[in-house]
Amino acid sequence: MTHDNHKRLVIPGPVEVRREILEAQTAWMIGHRTTAFADLYARLQAKLKQAFLTQYRVFVSGSSGTGLWEGASRNCIRDGQKALHLTGGAFSEKWAEVSRLNGKEVDVLPVEWGKAHTPEMVADALRRGGHYDAVCFVHNETSTGVTNPVRDISAVIHELDPDALVLVDTVSGFLGAELRTDEWGLDIALTSSQKAFALPPGIAFAAVSDRVLERANQVTNRGYYFDFIELDALAQKNNTPSTPPIALMYAADKQLDDIMAEGLENRWARHLHMRDLTITWADTRGMGLYAQEGYRSPTVTTVANGRNINVDDMAKFMSGKGFSMDKGYGKIKGKTFRIAHMGDMTVSTLEEVLAGLDEFLGV
Numbered sequence: 035m036t037h038d039n040h041k042r043l044v045i046p047g048p049v050e051v052r053r054e055i056l057e058a059q060t061a062w063m064i065g066h067r068t069t070a071f072a073d074l075y076a077r078l079q080a081k082l083k084q085a086f087l088t089q090y091r092v093f094v095s096g097s098s099g100t101g102l103w104e105g106a107s108r109n110c111i112r113d114g115q116k117a118l119h120l121t122g123g124a125f126s127e128k129w130a131e132v133s134r135l136n137g138k139e140v141d142v143l144p145v146e147w148g149k150a151h152t153p154e155m156v157a158d159a160l161r162r163g164g165h166y167d168a169v170c171f172v173h174n175e176t177s178t179g180v181t182n183p184v185r186d187i188s189a190v191i192h193e194l195d196p197d198a199l200v201l202v203d204t205v206s207g208f209l210g211a212e213l214r215t216d217e218w219g220l221d222i223a224l225t226s227s228q229k230a231f232a233l234p235p236g237i238a239f240a241a242v243s244d245r246v247l248e249r250a251n252q253v254t255n256r257g258y259y260f261d262f263i264e265l266d267a268l269a270q271k272n273n274t275p276s277t278p279p280i281a282l283m284y285a286a287d288k289q290l291d292d293i294m295a296e297g298l299e300n301r302w303a304r305h306l307h308m309r310d311l312t313i314t315w316a317d318t319r320g321m322g323l324y325a326q327e328g329y330r331s332p333t334v335t336t337v338a339n340g341r342n343i344n345v346d347d348m349a350k351f352m353s354g355k356g357f358s359m360d361k362g363y364g365k366i367k368g369k370t371f372r373i374a375h376m377g378d379m380t381v382s383t384l385e386e387v388l389a390g391l392d393e394f395l396g397v
């Protein structure tokens with residue numbers, strides 16, 4: 035394989051992909067209107083439903099996660115109705131913008147970056163705002179390292195606005211942080227491949243409830259590429275409307291076998307353990323943590339840079355150790371930096387990363 039001086043990715047996406055998974059992509063290409071493809075689709079579908087913990091359906095999309103934001107907003111919000119977006123970081127803010135740019139009326143419930151949304155805040159907003167066709171929020175805000183209490187937020191939405199669809203971006207949470215789609219009443223849980231799923235980028239997935247399809251039937255302009263009615267019609271035939279990313283589906287098929295062999299709950303536990311190691315490291319080194327206590331992400335830790343290190347120097351030093359590091363996102367770049375501990379990262383790799391950072395700090 036090329037890239038002999040490959041740096042292992044410690045950035046929050048794309049993440050490091052294991053060689054076996056990369057190699058799974060090199061199987062012979064097949065036509066997508068063949069029985070062989072329908073078999074692949076059906077096999078993958080069964081595993082995806084297990085991974086999302088849903089009895090409904092999981093769309094396979096030849097796009098990144100951003101495309102499914104657009105699909106979710108377009109298919110779930112009717113003309114003359116509005117959406118509530120919970121914002122508190124770069125990704126949740128972008129999704130609200132995607133809804134607006136698709137002509138949807140949007141109310142936002144902002145929290146300061148680094149803070150979580152609580153069910154109480156959402157309940158207040160729902161009591162003030164009247165009916166929303168959809169409430170859109172992010173499971174794991176990758177820019178700040180905050181994990182929202184998805185289950186409890188979903189419960190208040192169902193209680194106070196039963197016709198509102200619960201739309202969740204779990205792009206950097208899925209398969210790293212606990213998520214139970216049906217049990218938690220999520221109408222859409224959408225994700226991309228290159229975060230805790232530990233696949234190459236270019237494919238995205240969305241678990242979609244029957245309520246979503248009922249709503250989509252009432253939306254006149256669903257667009258073309260992400261028309262959920264069309265996606266569902268083809269999915270019922272184990273197919274996709276346009277040519278799918280077949281090589282990435284091979285990789286997903288193999289990766290899901292490995293994930294199920296590890297076990298979902300073991301995988302969530304491994305991520306929590308890596309989070310705790312990282313938090314302890316940041317605390318004991320006087321770095322501090324950006325995300326609110328009690329809501330710190332199992333998949334990515336945002337370090338507050340309390341020692342005011344130069345993040346460019348840190349990244350350069352760590353590159354010498356064979357790691358590609360993050361330097362912080364958007365407006366909090368430098369003031370913070372993120373340590374991703376997601377996907378197939380092992381505890382021992384994380385320990386190597388933290389030891390390298392100690393060496394940089396000279397502690």
Ligand SMILES: *Cc1c(COP(=O)(O)O)cnc(C)c1O
Nearest residue numbers: 098099100125174176205206226
């Ligand atoms: C990375 C990310 C996205 C964007 O996903 P793409 O696959 O890059 O389009 C959306 N939401 C969250 C929380 C993310 O971390």
